Amino acid sequence: MGSAYNANYFRWFEIGRTELLRSLGLTYKAIETKGLFLPVSEAFCKYIAPVIYDDILQIETALDTRIKGGMKFDYTIFSEGGEKILAKGYTKHACVDHNGRVVRPPEFLVKLITSHATPS
Template identity: 40%
Template sequence: MFAHETKIRIRYAETDKMGYVYYGNYASFYEVARNEMLRSTGITYKDLEDMGIMMPVTDLVCKYHQPARYDDLITIKVYIKERPMVRIQFEYEIYNQNGVLLNTGYTQLVFVDMEKNRPCRAPQIFQEKMEPFF
């Protein structure tokens, strides 16, 4: 299993009239954490695109437990629990600065060869980076 944490401070613009983080922003938080997790491996999403690989999201599940609020410092924990092949699933847990679980969810992405516009295996270099965790 591969795990990574990212912290984000909630900006006022991310909240709604009730003072809670607008529900649609959680997908953006997932994306930030997912990209930072990839970056931590030494391969960025841009690197993958430069290799001719794109990774569209095919599934998004988001469960709200407690609201995040303006100026909260949230921690997004991201996990890859299964070896990436053609698909890769990222699981998320979001906590506030007090350690309260706010949100859980997952996204599934597929590796796509940009030239052929067809699903493909994860690039060899990425598989090598993931190997020690599985």
């Protein structure tokens, strides 16, 4: 078929999310060391144009600060150079402890979100 498998878009979202957190000075490993986990509770992708195998992509990721009980990341996948939007989507994440119980986002995470994010 020549185009990328649809589930790969969610892998690219994960890469964008991981790199955004890293750019803010926080890694998933550091979050989990504090006993907090961020499982995906909802995911959406609008496929606008196909990604062809071997295309080079640009992923834009933003934190949505309007979410109170967890985190929401918005994504736009562009073709190389950013001239064409290929997909848009989001993921929502619950905050859970090591037992899988939903918890309020801890203060360090709230501060990170409010100081570095721009509302969508």
